[in-house]
Amino acid sequence: MSILIELILLMFGFILLSLSLSRHYNKVHNKHSQLSTRTLWIFRVSGYALLLTSIILGINLWGLTLGLVYWFASAMLIALLITLILSFKPHWLSFISAFKK
C-alpha cells in the first residue's frame, strides 16, 4: 500500500517536471508558445518537492538502503512510463495546465 503512495508521488513529481519544459508542455496541449517563467518555476519546484517527499517517505518506511533501492527502482519505472506517454499519448497529461495569464 505504501509503495502505491510512493508511486503516485513519483508520478505527479515527474509529470510536473516534464511539463516544466516547453517542448513537452506544447506537445501535451497542442500549443506553440513559451511557458511563462512563473508557471515554469511553479511546475519545477512542485515537481522536485514531490520527488523529495517520496524519497523521504521511502527512507522513513524502509530504512536508508532499502528505501533508496525502492525509490530508484520505482523512479525508473515511472520515468519510463511517462516517456512512453509523452511520445505516444501526450494528451493524457493535458489535465495539468498552466494558469491563464
Added chain:
Amino acid sequence: MKPRFRQSMNWLHTWVGFSFGWLLYFIFITGTTGYFDSEIDRWMKPEITVVDQVINQDKVIAAAELQLKKLAPESTQWYIGLPASRTPFVQIQWLQSADVEKNILRSWHKRYLDTQTGEANDARKTAGGETLYRMHYNLHYIPQLAGYILTSLATMLMLIGLVTGVIIHKKIFIEFFTFRAKKGIRSWLDIHNIFSVLPLPFHLMITYSGLLLLMGITMSSVIDFRYGEGQQNHRKFYNEAKLDIKEQQYIDLPTESFSLKTVLNDVAIRYKNHKINYIGLIEQGSKNEQYEIWFDKYEGIHLVSTVKYRINSNKVEIQTATEKAGSAAQIYDLFEHLHEGLFANIYVRWLYFLSGLLGAGMVATGIILWIKKRQINNPKNKQLNVISVIEHINIGIIIGLPIAIASYFWANRLLPIDITDRANWEVHCFFIAMLASIIFSLCLSTRKAWLNLLWFTAMIYLTLPLVNLVTTEHNILLSIQKSDWLMLGFDLSMLFFGICFAMAAIIVNKTKEQKKSTPILANLNTKKKLKAAVH
C-alpha cells in the same frame, strides 16, 4: 589525440562500447536471468513436488533427517531446505567426501522430499538456472580464470562507457523524457539515452559492484604482495578481511541431549518470529560438530545471519554473527547484496529484471548506432564491406541470445532423460542456437533477418508452455489448481515474452523498407562468380 575534451570522451565512449559491446550484451542478458534463477530452476526440474499447504515442520524435518541417514550415512555435512516463497519445496543436500579407493570425487548431492510420502526424489539432470546465470561471469567454455578476467575487463570498460556517456550527453535533464519516433538515427540515439539515463543508478551500481565482486581475482597481485602467493596465503587474507563480529553465549541445555530436535526446540523459543530457511549439520562426527540454522529474514538488504549450536567445553554454546568487523568488508557486502538482489520481493525483483534488460538494450542500441553512423558516412557500396558484416552478426547476436535461452529451455524438455552429460548438452544447445542464428542472419538481407528472427523467437517463446504441457504433467490450469505459482509464472512470462517479440516483429514490418540491402553471403557468391568470370 583529439583536441577537445568532449570529443575525446566521445571517441572513448564509442570505441570502448563497441569493442566489448557483444560481450557486454551477453553479460547483461544472462546476468539478468539470474534474478529469476530459482524460478527457472523450478521449471527445469518438473519432477519436484511443491508444498501447497501448511506443513508440520517437525515431521518434515524428521523425515528429511531419516532420508539423509539412509542416503548419506557417512556424509560430514548436510542441509535441509524448508519451503520458502522462491523455493516452495523441501530439499536435502549432502556432501559426498572424496574417496580415492572407490574413485569418488568430492561432490554435493541434492534430493527433493515429497512431504506426503516422506520419500526423497531425484529431479532430471539439468544445468538449471544456476548455470545460465553463471555464464555471465565464467563465459562457460573458456577456463574459469580467463572468464573472470575477461568479464572484469568488460565491466571496467562498461564503467568507462557509463562515465564518458554522462560527460558527452549534453542535455541530460532537458532530454530526460524525450523520445522522438520515426526520425532515423535521432530516434536510435533517443532510445539509447532513455535506456541509459533512466536506469543510470542501476547501471552504475551493477557495473561497479560487478567489478568489486571479482576484485579478489583481478587484484590478486595486491594480496600476493602482502600475504604471499598461493591459495593458503590468500585464505589468510580472506579470513582477516571478512572477519565477522560474533556473539557467543552458553545456554541451559544438557550436552547429553544435544541433538537436532533439542536444537530446534530452542530455536523455536529463542527466535519466535523467525522462519527457518535452512538447517545444516557441519563437520558431523568431529569434535567441532555443529548445527547451523539459517533464517528466511532480511533486515534492509542484508540477510539476518545464521545461528550456530555446538558443544564447547561441556556446555552448549550458541553463536550468532552480526556483521562484518572491517568497514571495507561491510561496503563489499553492501554492494554484493545490491548486485545479487537476493533481498528483493517480487516487485523489486521484476524491476531489477527490467533494469537488466534496459542495460542490454542500452548496449544493443549503442552498437546499432555505431553501425548506422558509419553507414551514413560511407554510403553503401555494393561490395562486401566490414560494416555490413558487423551489422548482420549484430542482428544474429541481439536476437540470437533470446533464441539461445529459449533453446536451453526447449532442450531441457526434449533431450532424452537418460542421455549422458545431459546438463552439458542443454548448454551446448544454447550456444548452437546462437551460432545458428548468426549464420542465418548472415544469409539474409538485414530487414529479412530482423523479421524472420523476430517471428521465430516469438514462436519458440509462445510454444514453450505448450511443450511443458505435452512433455510433463504440468500446465497452466493445473498450476493454478495446485497453486504452483513458480511454474505458472514461468509459463505466463514465456507467453508474455513471445507476445513482445511478435509485437516487435509487427513494428519492424510496418517501418518502410529502406534501400534494399542484399545478403552478404549472396554478395560473396556474386563476388566469387565475378572473380571466376575474370579468370
